[in-house]
Amino acid sequence: MSNRDGRRRRNQRRAVVAVVLVSALLGAALVATIGSLNRDLYSASGFVRQYLDALARQDVSSALMLPGVTPTDDQLEAADLPQDLPRTLLRPSVLGELTDIRLTGDSETAQDRHTVVYGFRLDGEPAQMTFQVAHTGTFFGVFDSWRFETSPLAVLQVTVLHEATFSIDQLTLDARAHAAKGAPAAFSNQAAYLAFAPARYTMGHTSALLSSPPQTVTVTASGTTDVTIDAQPNEQFVTQVQDELDSFLNACTTQQVLQPSGCPFGIEINDRVTEPPLWSIAEYPQVTLTGGDSTFEMPETPGQAHIVVEVQSLFDGEVETRDEDVPLSVAISVTVNPDGSLALQLH
Numbered sequence: 590m591s592n593r594d595g596r597r598r599r600n601q602r603r604a605v606v607a608v609v610l611v612s613a614l615l616g617a618a619l620v621a622t623i624g625s626l627n628r629d630l631y632s633a634s635g636f637v638r639q640y641l642d643a644l645a646r647q648d649v650s651s652a653l654m655l656p657g658v659t660p661t662d663d664q665l666e667a668a669d670l671p672q673d674l675p676r677t678l679l680r681p682s683v684l685g686e687l688t689d690i691r692l693t694g695d696s697e698t699a700q701d702r703h704t705v706v707y708g709f710r711l712d713g714e715p716a717q718m719t720f721q722v723a724h725t726g727t728f729f730g731v732f733d734s735w736r737f738e739t740s741p742l743a744v745l746q747v748t749v750l751h752e753a754t755f756s757i758d759q760l761t762l763d764a765r766a767h768a769a770k771g772a773p774a775a776f777s778n779q780a781a782y783l784a785f786a787p788a789r790y791t792m793g794h795t796s797a798l799l800s801s802p803p804q805t806v807t808v809t810a811s812g813t814t815d816v817t818i819d820a821q822p823n824e825q826f827v828t829q830v831q832d833e834l835d836s837f838l839n840a841c842t843t844q845q846v847l848q849p850s851g852c853p854f855g856i857e858i859n860d861r862v863t864e865p866p867l868w869s870i871a872e873y874p875q876v877t878l879t880g881g882d883s884t885f886e887m888p889e890t891p892g893q894a895h896i897v898v899e900v901q902s903l904f905d906g907e908v909e910t911r912d913e914d915v916p917l918s919v920a921i922s923v924t925v926n927p928d929g930s931l932a933l934q935l936h
Contacts, residue, residue, distance in 0.1 A: 633703035634695040636735040637720045641690050641707060644785060647681035652785065656725070657737030660783075668812060670744060670781060675767055678745065678784040683758045685712040685789045693717060702738065711789045711807060718787045718809040743786040744813045745806075746779070751880040752799055752820035753778045757792045776883045786811060794818050798826040798925060822878040822885055830887070830923055831876040833933055838917075842868035842894070853935065854894040854917035863908065866898035874919045884934075887921040 636655070643652035653659060662672045687709055694706035701724035708717040723738040749755050753765045753775075764778035784790070786808045793803035799820040808814050822830075841852035845865035848855035854868075874892035878885045894915045901908045920936040 631733045631735075632695070633722045633724070633735055634692050634705050634707075636722055637705045637707060638690065638692070640720075640737075640741060641687065641709065641787075644684060644788070645687040645690065647684050649679055649681055649684075649785070653679065655737070656735070657722075658740060658742060660740035660742060664740060668744070670813070674744065674781055674783045676783050677760075677762060678757065678782045678790075679742075680760075683760055683788075683790060684785060687711060687787065688713075703735075709787065711787055711809075714789070714807070716787060716807060716809050739811055741786055741811050743784045743788075743808045743811055745782045745784045745790070745808070746813050746815045747782065747792070748777065748779045748815070748817045749794065750777045750817065750819045751885070752794055752796070752818075754796070755792060755794045755801075755818045755820075757790050776880075781813075784808060784814075792816060792818060794820040796820075797929060798829070799823060819880070821880060826885075827876050827878055829931060830878065830921070830933065831873075833931065834876060834919065834921065835870075835873050837933075837935070838870050838873065838892075838894075842870060844868070847898075853919050854915050856896055856915050858898070858900055858911070860900040860902050862898060863901050864899040866896050869895045871895040871914050874917070876921075878923065881922070884922040884924050887919070887923070889918050889920045889936075892917045892919065 640652055640655050640658065643649070643655075665672050665674065689708075689710040691708050692705070693708045694704070696704050698704045703722050703724075705720045705722060706717060707720070708715065710716070718741075720741055721738040722735045725734045725736050727733055747755060747764060749764050754761055754763050756762075762780075762782075764780035765774070767780050768778070788808050790806045790808065791803050792806060794801040800823045801818045801820045804816075804818075806814065806816055838852070841849045841854070844850065844852070845867065847858060847862065847866055849868065870892070872893035874890040876887055877890070878887055880886075894917050895913070896915055897910065897912045899908060899910050922934040922936065924932040924934075926932055
């Protein structure tokens with residue numbers, strides 16, 4: 590064998606060894622990369638982080654695309670909820686600020702089942718949420734895949750007392766919009782909506798006659814969160830009822846009789862009335878309103894009428910002028926008509 594052939598074979602062996610070493614290094618790097626990705630991006634906590642990051646970006650489409658985010662019909666049925674819950678609130682405009690996302694716990698509670706806990710800030714306020722995820726296999730044969738075993742979406746069960754509409758952030762909704770077809774109009778209304786969690790929602794009611802102070806609802810768990818919005822008469826409503834009550838009482842004073850018909854005041858006099866009595870209102874009842882079962886109610890409220898009348902004694906014929914206050918009392922039920930006008934019923 591020539592020296593040239595020997596050198597060629599040694600060079601070939603060196604090349605083979607180099608290829609093997611490079612391949613081994615690349616293989617080791619690939620395995621390490623896959624392991625690192627499975628520990629981070631494709632881990633149970635990494636999967637949940639994708640969901641939280643999507644909410645932080647207000648990228649609702651990406652959040653909803655993750656496996657298990659939208660609850661199944663079976664999950665809704667198990668929670669005694671309808672299967673056609675409106676998705677009205679699954680929009681960026683009602684999401685607040687989600688920041689400072691940090692993993693605080695990831696434990697395997699059963700085979701292929703993980704409980705993952707994240708802390709964060711919602712509109713600057715510290716909070717945390719627990720997620721249940723399940724391993725579903727791999728894709729490309731190497732990367733772990735996961736799904737939410739329990740949907741992270743919440744259900745806002747909203748009850749609007751004495752009204753139907755409410756606001757959530759800049760959005761106004763009508764709870765009657767999802768009532769059963771043909772259902773009669775109700776004084777108070779209730780509706781359920783799918784909503785993202787974690788999130789903070791500011792809810793309330795403001796209209797021409799009613800208002801409810803805004804309330805902030807922090808939602809950091811899947812399942813149902815109950816919210817009650819108590820729409821109560823505002824100053825304009827009370828003033829309008831007061832004006833109508835005062836006008837009614839003023840009309841009563843035009844009746845020049847001792848017992849004005851249909852009016853909450855009157856007087857009995859046993860002597861002879863020589864001149865028609867003159868009525869006025871000395872003190873109007875002050876209107877206060879609260880929501881009842883089907884109407885707004887003003888409880889029995891006192892006031893004072895005033896009468897001036899000339900009478901002659903049947904005993905001795907003496908004539909005198911009676912000038913005195915007469916107590917009155919009024920209770921009212923108020924209904925808001927569809928056109929916004931008020932209907933008052935005195936009791």
